Amino acid sequence: xxxxxxxxxxxxxxxxxxxxxxxxxxxxxxxxxxxxxxxxxxxxxxxxxxxxxxxxxxxxxxxxxxxxxxxxxxxxxxxxxxxxxxxxxxxxxxxxxxxxxxxxxxxxxxxxxxxxxxxxxxxxxxxxxxxxxxxxxxxxxxxxxxxxxxxxxxxxxxxxxxxxxxxxxxxxxxxxxxxxxxxxxxxxxxxxxxxxxxxxxxxxxxxxxxxxxxxxxxxxxxxxxxxxxxxxxxxxxxxxxxxxxxxxxxxxxxxxxxxxxxxxxxxxxxxxxxxxxxxxxxxxxxxxxxxxxxxxxxxxxxxxxxxxxxxxxxxxxxxxxxxxxxxxxxxxxxxxxxxxxxxxxxxxxx
Numbered sequence: 001x002x003x004x005x006x007x008x009x010x011x012x013x014x015x016x017x018x019x020x021x022x023x024x025x026x027x028x029x030x031x032x033x034x035x036x037x038x039x040x041x042x043x044x045x046x047x048x049x050x051x052x053x054x055x056x057x058x059x060x061x062x063x064x065x066x067x068x069x070x071x072x073x074x075x076x077x078x079x080x081x082x083x084x085x086x087x088x089x090x091x092x093x094x095x096x097x098x099x100x101x102x103x104x105x106x107x108x109x110x111x112x113x114x115x116x117x118x119x120x121x122x123x124x125x126x127x128x129x130x131x132x133x134x135x136x137x138x139x140x141x142x143x144x145x146x147x148x149x150x151x152x153x154x155x156x157x158x159x160x161x162x163x164x165x166x167x168x169x170x171x172x173x174x175x176x177x178x179x180x181x182x183x184x185x186x187x188x189x190x191x192x193x194x195x196x197x198x199x200x201x202x203x204x205x206x207x208x209x210x211x212x213x214x215x216x217x218x219x220x221x222x223x224x225x226x227x228x229x230x231x232x233x234x235x236x237x238x239x240x241x242x243x244x245x246x247x248x249x250x251x252x253x254x255x256x257x258x259x260x261x262x263x264x265x266x267x268x269x270x271x272x273x274x275x276x277x278x279x280x281x282x283x284x285x286x287x288x289x290x291x292x293x294x295x296x297x298x299x300x301x302x303x304x305x306x307x308x309x310x311x312x313x314x315x316x317x318x319x320x321x322x323x324x325x326x327x328x329x330x331x332x333x334x335x336x337x338x339x340x341x342x343x344x345x346x347x348x349x350x
Contacts, residue, residue, distance in 0.1 A: 006040040007101040009129070009347060010087075012117065013062060014046040018194045018215065019108035021065070026322035027106040028062045033324070033339045039347060042100065044076065044087070046107070052076045054089055054098065082125030102350055104129035106322055110216075113319045114140035114189060128297075129350040131318040135294035139316040140189045142220050145293060149313040152292035154285060156313045157304075159222040161188065165213045172205050172221075179223040185209055187216035198224070227306040229314060230272050232286035233331035235342070236349060237296040240287050243331030245279045247272035268327060270334045278309060285311050298346055300328045 011034075013027030014020055031041045043055040047068050055062075057072030067073075075090040079097065086099035103126045105117050115137030121128050131139065138144050146156040160175040176183060176199070185208040187195040195215035197208035205221075212219040228250070233243035249267040272279060286301040293316055300320035304312040320328040324339055332342050 006036075006038060007347075008042050008099065009034070009039045010042045010044045010100050010103040010126070012044045012046065012103060012105040012107055012112070014048070015107040015109075015112040015117075016046070016048060016050045017107065017109035017111050017113075018190070019112075020048055022108050022321065023106055023112070024062050024065055024067075026108070026319075026326070028059055029323045029326075029339075030104065030106055030343060031059045031062075033343055034347075035340065035344050038344070042098070044103075045073065046112075050111070052078075052087075054087065078120050078124045078126070080124060082123075085125040085127070100126050102127040102129050102347070104347075104350075105319060108319055108321070109190060109194070110140075113317075127350060129346060130297040131295050131299060135296065136318050138293050139295070139299070139318045142186060142188050142222075142315060143218075145316060146313060148292055149289050152288050154289060154292075154313045155310060157223045157225050159220050162209060162219040162221065163217075165210065167209070169206055172209065173202050175221050176202050176205050179221060182224050184222045184224060185212050186220050186222060187212045188218035188220050190215045225304040225306060225312045227304050230274075230282055230303050230305050231327055231331065232283055232301045232303070233298075233320070233328045234286055234290045234295070234301060235298050235332070235345060240290065241345075242283045242286060242335075243328075243337070244271040244334035245274070245282050246270040246327055246331050246334075247274065268330075270327075270330050274305065278305070282311055285313075289313060289316065297350060298328070300331075 011027050011031055013023050015023055034041050045053045045055040045067055053073035054076045055067050055073055057067055061067045076087045079086055079088045084097055084099055089096040089098055103121050105112055107113055115133045118128055118133040118136050122133055143161050150156045158179055182198050182200045185197045185199055195212045197211055199205050199208045209219055229248040231246045235241045247269040289301050300317040302314040304314055329339050329342055
């Protein structure tokens with residue numbers, strides 16, 4: 001493709017999120033593996049305070065968080081003009097415009113994966129690469145996502161939602177008895193296992209709830225499903241392609257933030273060490289969940305597989321990790337799709 005006809009694709013990274021650092025790693029990997037003969041990456045950094053910048057420095061400075069410097073950044077904002085479908089650049093000499101052919105948010109967690117950024121892009125008429133505003137918001141809300149998955153015929157863990165940080169301790173203990181111990185306490189809308197506690201005893205429940213409220217205004221108490229976690233990478237909108245199922249092997253605790261990014265005491269097996277028939281059943285369940293929650297473009301569907309072979313829904317990550325070592329691209333790699341081809345398919349489908 002002629003360089004003049006390359007599609008300008010914004011890659012959004014950073015953001016006001018506890019997963020800021022993870023986003024930097026993922027965005028750099030996307031930029032480094034994008035087909036630059038067909039696409040021109042436009043790097044849009046969002047700092048921790050929420051300011052947007054057109055980043056014109058070296059992509060290799062992004063992972064180490066060395067990108068946000070005055071000499072490499074131009075303040076930017078989403079233009080409300082849908083005819084422009086792009087950004088406004090405030091370079092100190094007036095306002096310039098930057099039309100875009102598409103935008104791929106590589107933002108994890110709140111203020112990026114929850115529909116907020118997606119809504120701004122859709123209002124601006126910028127073609128969105130990935131799940132839309134509605135599905136992003138639904139998937140980020142664990143309670144809502146579970147209710148919709150249940151309506152689709154998928155098993156979900158029993159749970160109770162706490163909306164008041166000052167909830168009566170007796171009520172918590174009642175819910176704890178109903179769910180049984182151990183149970184999980186989670187922020188309703190957070191990613192990368194931030195704020196999650198595995199509660200073994202009733203006396204630890206109040207503290208776990210208070211900890212989860214540090215990350216969100218609503219908290220969910222959820223029964224622990226026996227077995228282990230499996231994941232399925234889904235690609236597409238109308239016609240879906242699924243990667244190989246993976247399996248998380250834990251030696252202790254649960255798959256928290258540290259384990260997700262260090263694998264100190266856990267392992268990820270791709271393909272999962274399960275019968276092929278069960279893997280196909282999990283892939284079909286992932287498709288049902290993906291469609292039922294309105295997903296498009298790409299997403300990772302996480303589930304639990306019990307010792308009895310039952311499948312339970314856990315969550316959908318609408319913007320999964322995108323480093324070359326992340327679960328989503330590795331599941332696709334096991335299915336025969338390289339990282340470069342995966343990105344080309346995502347961008348081409350969009």
